Each structure stands twice: as structure tokens, then as C-alpha cells.
Amino acid sequence: MSIGQDRLKRRMARGVEFLGSEVAILGGAMSWVSERNLVAAISNAGGFGVIACGAMTPELLDAEIAGTKALTGKPFGVNLITMHPQLFDLIAVCAKHQVGHVVLAGGLPPAGSLDAIKANGAKLICFAPALSLAKKLIRSGVDALVVEGMEAGGHIGPVSTSVLAQEILPAVADQVPVFVAGGIGRGEAIAGYLDMGAAGVQLGTRFVCATESIAHANFKKAFIRASARDAVASVQIDPRLPVIPVRALKNAGSELFTAKQREVAQALDEGRIEMGEAQLQIEHYWAGALRRAVIDGDVEHGSVMAGQSVGMVAREEPVAGIIATLMEEAAQALERRAA
Numbered sequence: 186m187s188i189g190q191d192r193l194k195r196r197m198a199r200g201v202e203f204l205g206s207e208v209a210i211l212g213g214a215m216s217w218v219s220e221r222n223l224v225a226a227i228s229n230a231g232g233f234g235v236i237a238c239g240a241m242t243p244e245l246l247d248a249e250i251a252g253t254k255a256l257t258g259k260p261f262g263v264n265l266i267t268m269h270p271q272l273f274d275l276i277a278v279c280a281k282h283q284v285g286h287v288v289l290a291g292g293l294p295p296a297g298s299l300d301a302i303k304a305n306g307a308k309l310i311c312f313a314p315a316l317s318l319a320k321k322l323i324r325s326g327v328d329a330l331v332v333e334g335m336e337a338g339g340h341i342g343p344v345s346t347s348v349l350a351q352e353i354l355p356a357v358a359d360q361v362p363v364f365v366a367g368g369i370g371r372g373e374a375i376a377g378y379l380d381m382g383a384a385g386v387q388l389g390t391r392f393v394c395a396t397e398s399i400a401h402a403n404f405k406k407a408f409i410r411a412s413a414r415d416a417v418a419s420v421q422i423d424p425r426l427p428v429i430p431v432r433a434l435k436n437a438g439s440e441l442f443t444a445k446q447r448e449v450a451q452a453l454d455e456g457r458i459e460m461g462e463a464q465l466q467i468e469h470y471w472a473g474a475l476r477r478a479v480i481d482g483d484v485e486h487g488s489v490m491a492g493q494s495v496g497m498v499a500r501e502e503p504v505a506g507i508i509a510t511l512m513e514e515a516a517q518a519l520e521r522r523a524a
């Protein structure tokens with residue numbers, strides 16, 4: 186083992202212990218993309234795969250977890266969205282399968298969900314979009330945090346990964362493992378965040394074009410062609426609409442989303458729907474649009490969610506190759522620290 190590889194191993198030790206994987210790299214859950222094949226491939230390659238439950242019913246999640254278990258004996262996690270109407274049934278499905286790690290996305294854990302997840306011995310991972318929320322989540326008993334910046338693909342907050350990492354890592358990294366996400370395309374960046382105190386990292390965009398990913402060939406082609414500046418955040422047209430910005434490759438679908446927002450805003454104006462229903466309609470729109478792009482291959486009218494690291498996705502290759510490259514780049518960066 187080289188000096189760099191040894192340094193990398195030691196810096197990842199805490200994350201590896203927490204996840205039960207070989208390397209502290211999480212495959213960020215991506216709706217429609219992170220299903221059994223990609224999740225199992227990431228875990229089999231030594232990383233930590235996470236199933237994206239998204240809008241799945243408890244029955245579908247049940248089948249997806251069973252399917253993933255059939256493909257890997259390694260640990261993997263499940264990502265649940267807090268606003269799912271059957272959140273507690275989904276938690277029960279995870280418990281039934283003794284899923285070791287549950288990631289809760291989409292806001293603070295709703296009342297009772299933290300206890301329900303931890304009651305069965307699962308570890309709970311939450312997103313911390315600000316330092317104050319990171320501290321609050323730790324006080325409430327969360328086991329680990331993901332700090333995700335606005336460079337990421339999918340739903341994003343307003344602050345960059347580099348700023349969140351600087352604000353949050355020094356303040357809380359000694360209390361719980363913190364995984365940094367958003368905009369990571371190469372191992373040098375992984376080495377940097379580990380040096381700052383991160384227990385590991387989470388990548389989404391970089392795994393979309395894995396050979397094992399079931400994303401449609403058109404979706405993968407769009408990723409391979411795109412550069413960083415093509416992955417843009419959606420625009421919120423009405424301040425009343427609680428629209429969380431989404432980063433995706435710009436296309437005709439971006440325009441359709443603006444039209445959808447206008448339609449929902451008008452329905453609100455006319456008192457035809459409540460605010461909660463408005464938010465749900467917007468979320469359903471995204472779920473449908475993402476499916477059209479990932480599964481059907483309609484990359485013009487669907488939503489091609491992608492992070493800014495998309496410019497560093499150059500080809501389709503097996504997950505094991507992607508992880509090996511990232512680890513090699515990180516080890517070489519750490520090796521150079523000696524000079």
C-alpha cells in the first residue's frame with residue numbers, strides 16, 4: 186500500500202466503520218436511477234449504495250429491497266422522502282428487511298419518524314442544509330449527516346458545497362460522521378473534504394452513466410455530452426409557491442416546468458387548491474418528468490436532473506472502475522501532501 190493509499194484508508198476509517206462498506210463513498214439516492222442494479226453494483230464495488238424510494242408504494246419498496254438483497258450481500262441503505270404520505274409504512278418495510286441505514290430527505294424528520302427508524306436498530310442519516318439545522322438534528326439523535334451543496338443534481342439548497350463544508354465540518358464533525366455531497370467529480374476533491382473532517386462523501390451524478398445503471402441510453406448520452414454550465418437550477422416564478430429548486434440539464438422540459446408553476450399559482454390564486462396540495466402537485470410533476478427522461482429516454486421534455494460535475498462524466502463504465510478511479514485520484518492527492 187502506498188503512503189497515499191494508507192492516508193486515504195485512515196481518513197475514511199470512520200465513515201467505513203459507520204457504513205459497514207469498504208470505502209466511504211455513498212452512491213446518493215437518485216429517483217428512478219438508484220434501483221436494485223445500480224445500488225447492488227455500488228455496494229458490491231465496496232461503496233455504499235442507497236435505494237431511492239421516491240414515490241414508491243410500500244409494496245414496491247418491499248420488492249426493491251428484496252431484489253437488491255438478491256444481488257448483493259453487502260450493506261446498502263434506503264432513502265425515504267419525508268413528505269411521502271405513507272412514510273411510516275415505508276419505515277416498517279425497511280425494518281422488516283433489517284435495512285441498516287435509512288436516509289431521510291426532504292426536510293426535518295416528521296414527529297415520531299426518528300424513533301420509528303431507530304427503534305429497529307437502523308442508523309438514521311439526515312441532510313443538514315445549514316449549521317443551525319445540523320446542530321438541531323444532532324441534538325435530536327440523528328446518527329450521521331449529509332451536507333449537500335447547490336452544485337448537486339436534483340433538489341438543491343441555495344448554498345455551495347465548499348461554504349457548507351467550511352461552516353459545518355469544523356463545528357460538528359467530531360460529534361457525528363458527516364458526508365459531503367454536491368459537485369464531486371474527482372478524487373482530489375474527496376481528499377480535500379476528508380482533510381477538512383468529513384467521514385466520507387456522497388456522489389450522484391458520477392454514477393448515472395455506470396454500465397450497471399438502468400438509465401436510458403439517451404439519458405446517459407445527454408450526461409456524456411453536457412458540460413458543467415448546462416446543469417442549471419430551475420427558476421421559481423411565484424414567491425408563494427414553495428418550489429425547491431432542481432438542478433437539471435436545460436431543455437424544453439425546463440420551460441414546461443415554468444408553465445406548470447404558472448398553472449399551480451393560478452389555481453392557488455383562484456382558491457382551487459391549498460398550499461400543501463400545490464407543493465404536492467409540483468413534486469408529482471418532477472417525479473413524472475424525471476421518469477420520462479430516465480426510463481423512457483425523453484431527454485427533451487423530461488427532467489434530466491444532473492449536477493455540475495456532469496462535465497466530468499466522459500463515458501459509460503462499470504461502477505467498480507468509477508470507484509477505483511476516484512480512490513486512485515484521492516490517494517495520489519494525499520501522497521502529494523508529503524512533499
Ligand SMILES: Cc1cc2nc3c(=O)[nH]c(=O)nc-3n(C[C@H](O)[C@H](O)[C@H](O)COP(=O)(O)O)c2cc1C
Binds near residue numbers: 215216
Ligand atoms: C437524477 C438525480 C435524482 C436524484 N434523486 C434524489 C432523490 O430522490 N432523493 C435524494 O435525497 N436525492 C436525490 N438526488 C441527489 C443525490 O442523492 C446526490 O446527493 C447528489 O446527486 C450529489 O451531488 P452530485 O450530483 O453533484 O454528485 C438526485 C440526484 C440526481 C442527479
